Structure formats: C-alpha cells, structure tokens
Amino acid sequence: MEMERATLAIWKERVENELDRVVMFWTKYSHDSQHGGFFTCLTKEGHVYDDLKYVWLQGRQVWMYCRLYRKLQRFHWPEILDAAKAGGEFLIRHARVAPPAKKCAFVLTRDGRPAKVQRTIFSECFYTMAMDELWRATGDPRYQKEAVEMMDQIVYWVRVDPTGLGQPQLSGTVKADPMAVPMMLLNLVDQLGEDDDVMSRKYWELGEWCTENILKHLQRDGKVVLENVTVDGKEIPGCLGRQQNPGHALEAGWFLLRHAIRQRDAERKALIIEKFILQPFQSGWDTENGGIFYFQDADKFCPTQLEWDMKLWWPHNEAMIAFLMSYNETRDPMLLQLFCQVAEYAFEKFSDPEHGEWYGYLNREGKVVLNFKGGPFKGCFHVPRCLYMCEELFKALLMTS
Amino acid sequence: MEMERATLAIWKERVENELDRVVMFWTKYSHDSQHGGFFTCLTKEGHVYDDLKYVWLQGRQVWMYCRLYRKLQRFHWPEILDAAKAGGEFLIRHARVAPPAKKCAFVLTRDGRPAKVQRTIFSECFYTMAMDELWRATGDPRYQKEAVEMMDQIVYWVRVDPTGLGQPQLSGTVKADPMAVPMMLLNLVDQLGEDDDVMSRKYWELGEWCTENILKHLQRDGKVVLENVTVDGKEIPGCLGRQQNPGHALEAGWFLLRHAIRQRDAERKALIIEKFILQPFQSGWDTENGGIFYFQDADKFCPTQLEWDMKLWWPHNEAMIAFLMSYNETRDPMLLQLFCQVAEYAFEKFSDPEHGEWYGYLNREGKVVLNFKGGPFKGCFHVPRCLYMCEELFKALLMTS
Structure with missing residues (x-):
C-alpha cells in the first residue's frame, strides 16, 4: 500500500511536469494570430511545415485548451482562452462547407476555404466537442447552441437518415458498423x-444506444473486439471483419467505463475492464519490443495496413487512461502496474525532452520514424488529454488512498 | 565488354527462372474458377485470406497473362489464356458501376457486385490495358472495341470534362496535377x-500531351521530380507540393524513355535518363540500408506518410526496368551496374525461394513487415512485368553485344 502510494506520487509529478512542457509547445508554436485557429503541422522543433487546417485537430485543440483553462488552475491563462476562442470563431466561420447546411470540411486552407470533405461524422463531432467546452469556459450561450444543434444533426445522420x-x-x-461511431457519440x-x-436526460437514451452498439463489437464468445461488425452484430467475412485496433478498443474501454461508473453498474464495469481493456492490451502489446501494435487480424493473418506493426503515440495514451481509471475503480495493483508499464514505455520512447511534446510514430522496435510533433492526424489532443486525465486521477487516488 | 556479357547472361538466366516461379505462384493459387477473375489477397503460401476483387489488379493480371502468352513461347499455355479470358469477361460483366456508363468500381465482391468506387481514372485505365492485350492475344475484336471505347472516355474525362x-x-x-495521370495515359x-x-496516329497528339505533362513535374531548375504541380506547371506550397516518390519517377522515366526511343529523340533520351532515372534514384536510394524509400520531401522535411521509409517491391521493379532500358540505349556500364545493385537487393530481400513470388513490404532495414504475396495493391503485375521486360532486354542485349 505504501509502495503504491509512492508510485502514485511519483507519477503524479511526472505527468504534471510533462503536461506543462506539452502545453508550452502548443502555445508557443501553433497559434495562427492572423486567421485564428492552429497550425498543427509542426516539426520536432515547432516549425510550421504545412499550413493546412485539419478540422478534427482544430476542434480538438479548442476543446483541450478550454478544458485545461477550466479545470486546472495553473492553466487559467487569458492567452489560452483567447486562442481557444479564436479557434472556435474560425470553426464557426469556416468549418461548414455550404452553410447553413451542417456538413463540415475535413481540411481547410489556412484562411478557411474547404479543401477536402469526408463522408463521415467526425469533423462534426470534434466541432461539437469544441463548442460545448467553449461554452463551459466562456459562459457564452452562442457556443452551446452551436454544440447542441450540431449534435442533433449528427444523431439524425447516424440514427435516422x-x-x-x-x-x-x-x-x-x-x-459495416464501425466502432468509432458509437464511441464518438458516447x-x-x-x-x-x-x-x-x-x-443528461436529453441524451440518456442515446448513451444506452451507444453502449449497446459498442458492446456488440465484442465477438467470438467475448474473446475479441472487432472494429467492424454488421448492423445486427454479426462478424463480417474478410479483412474488414477481422480487423482489430487494440488502442481503439482501449479507448472504447475507458469511454464505456466512465459511462458505467456514472450508472453505478458494477457488473458492467468488471466486464469492460476484462474485455475492452485487459484483453485488447494482452493481444496488442508487443512482448518482444514493447509498445502496442496499431492493427491486428483476429485470425492472425498479416494485416494489410502498411503501418500495422508501428507504435503510435495515441494507443499508449488511451492505455494509460484506461488502466489508471480501472485502478481507481478496483484498486487492483496489477492495473497500476500495467499503467506503469505503458507509461514507462511511452515516456521513454515518445517524449522529447529537448523540444517538448511527443513524437507520434515509432517503428516496431521503438525508433522514431516520423520525427514531427504535429501532422494531419496528430495535434494538441491525445497527449495532453491523457496527461490531464491522469493528473486528475492521481489527485483523486492520493486523496483517498 | 566480356565482363558485361557475362553479367548479362547470368542475369538473363536469373530473371527467366524467377519469372517461371512467379507465374507458377499465380496460376496455382489465384484463379477463381467459379466466378472468373482472380483472388489477389494471398498469404505467403498462396492461401486466400480475402476474396474481394480489386479492379486495378484484375485488369493488370489479365494484361500480364495475355502479354506472357503472346510474347514468350514458354507461356503459350491454354490455361493462361483461358484464365485471362475469364478475367476479361468478369470485368466486362461487372467492372462498370452503372452500365452503360463507363465509370468502373475500385473493388468488387467475389461475385462482382461493386463495393467501392474511386473518383479517379485508374480502374478504367487498367480495364483498357486488359482489353487491348486480350484482343491481341485472342484476336477477338470485341475486346479491342471495349479498349478503345473506354480509352476515349478516359481521355474525355481528363482533357474535356x-x-x-x-x-x-x-x-x-x-x-493539383498528379503525375500519375499523364503517366498512365502515356x-x-x-x-x-x-x-x-x-x-498510333489516333493517339500521337495525346502522347505528346502526356510527355509534356510528365515533364512539367521536373521542378527547381531540373533538380527534382515532384508528384504534384499546378496545371500550369508551378510548384504547389506545402506537403502536397513537396512530395516525391522516387519509384514513381523511375517508372515515369522508363515510360518517357520508351516514347523517346520510338520518336528517335536522342536529346530527350539523355534528359530523361539523367533527370527521371539517375537523379530520383540517387535521391531515393538508402545508402545506409539499401533499397529505395517510398516517399520523400523535396525540402527534407519528414514526409507525413507513415510508410515513407519502407521499401516496397514495385519501385525496385521500376528501377530494374529503367536502368536496363537505359543501358540498352547507351551501353554505359554504370547503368548496368546500377541495374545489378537494385536487382541484387530485390532478389535477396523480396523474393521468396520457398513458396515463389515476392514479398511486397519491407521496413527501412530490409526486413519483411507484411508477409503476404498479394493484397489490395499487390497482384500479378509489377514483378512479372519487370522480369518479362528484363528478359526481353537481356535477349536483345546479348544478340547485339
């Protein structure tokens, strides 16, 4: 018990310091003071190597800044809130491809012209997250209206037409029902x-629907989480059906766990920890080199994704959150050990002590292969969200342990 | 000179034997005798791990089989022609998404229902290649009609609307004008x-247009080949504009070189060998580990493609063809040496002496990362096309040297 308390205290300090360095990186290098919004294509030193604005990453950074501003006293800076507001206003002005229709672009030019559109709901989801959190940070009801209207449109697309x-x-x-859709909605x-x-009441039934639709990805008598299943929860033949993404299952795991905690559903919590957290980790962890594989095939065929054996930063962030949250619920020391195992790997391999932030893409052996800090799919989100959530969990654990 | 002759003889035998083993693999494992067409998702041993039919790969295999049947006496087998015809008929029946409109699918189910459509011309291009070669192998004018009608549709999409x-x-x-379009058309x-x-007369002007539109990708005073430029031949800012794909430049190189040979344009030939063959190879060859990188950035930023430092099979096939064809034109021993350098690497790293065919995807250090022989983008095409073309070039060289 004393050992565990010491571990918690050490890691609390490590994640706090790391979060400071990560936030410093983004506030120093990513703000576009001319147009609002954020540069996210940043080299390891923080130089802008492309000025395209990916809507996922714009929305995520607005959300992250507001959350830090709102929840952690040491980030209650006007600079952070101003940048978040400028990002939010940039999204309100430019994210929609053909306003008033709500479909958002996937990429915008620096000055906000749509460059690419995806036929999915994710740009709109990150728009919603950004607006809701911006409302909470500023109190401006215009942002909540934006959030709720976009949310209702997304739900209509997913569940009606x-x-x-x-x-x-x-x-x-x-x-194929991809697990990402109910995950994102949850x-x-x-x-x-x-x-x-x-x-909460408005979206209660939706939460149940999401949970059910995530749980249906647990297949083969509860042995595997598959990324894509049929609408009625059957396995799909071929590569698409056999596809596993352990980091994604772990993320779904902590989304589900939070939901089960709020519902005070003990049986559900135990199921989730076993099937969506421990099992995907055991299958996805590379026992030879360390790190979590990106893709796997449920029948052990070689995945067709060229990057299948690479170690990406975000699955490790999701695993850290999932294990620490599970530990907070159960106090099972094995879960804290697993947190430490992933966090040690991540801090050693991804973190850059020289310039701040984390590298995103390692090869199987753990060597940095893409040495930028931000790119089309990596912005100010998974790393600081993980560090912030772990910091909060450590505080709670140290208060009660 | 004697040394060179010996090298030519040795390599002629190596590529002949390798071609036999490669053709054996595809004829043994890939034929769908029930629906026609080919399984291309094949494990290293030749087992089918997915039965989707990628239209690019269907068209390419039809083309390859007909070309081998027609040009090399030892493959003049009824079995090969029958499989090609069954593949061609499968494409005629199923490739178009909404006949009589000519837009083709990108992927079909095993029984030919469209599963995905790309908004590009490439499925249609491989359809055209397949039909034209099938006409040449069978003499059936229906196939030529299919080829020419599709070709005219493609040209209309590219040059008119x-x-x-x-x-x-x-x-x-x-x-952005991607180099792939004029390459494919050439x-x-x-x-x-x-x-x-x-x-030849019908498409003479188109050939000139293609050449011009490929050459405009030579940028920065002839120092780099860029994959994407503006319509009027200017560099595009950002990652898209700086993107280099050395294997693709080498492929463009030998397409251009063939065209220049037919035009008897000596000055053009020299330019192409220097700028589209030697220069991209020097930039793309990994001097530390061997092999050709997949993507590069003209300003030496890290590419954003996760697979940028992987060694794919096909750039090595294209390099082998490009160097041997260049050597055949110039008899410069340095070009034969470069052929040998690439071919030694490729035979050692990609070829599977146990089950036949080549692996497709190595990591930077040259270790097999995806161990299947066929997948969504790898079928019966680049390896046998390269071996067949090299065999023909060796024959010509040995006859005249």
Missing part, C-alpha cells in the same frame, strides 16, 4: 451532459 | 499503338 453525409450506396458494400453524450441534468 | 468522375469542387482545393498510348499505324 445518413443521406446528408453523401456516402454512396453500392450493392456490394457491406453494411464521448459527446459524456461531454454535453457534464453537470447538466437537462442535457 | 471530369464531371463524370464525381470529384467535388471546393474553393480551397488546390488544382502507357496506354504505348499499349494501344503497338504495331498499329491507325491507332
């Missing part, structure tokens, strides 16, 4: 309902 | 015009 997304209907396309249910009874 | 491809028009999208000009004065 996807026509507005523009996905082609082809006779040979398998109607995350939004959590976001919009925080300390808000009206919103 | 791309609306039928369904690409969205967005105000922030850079009008290859088709070559294909359709072989020993055919009428067709």
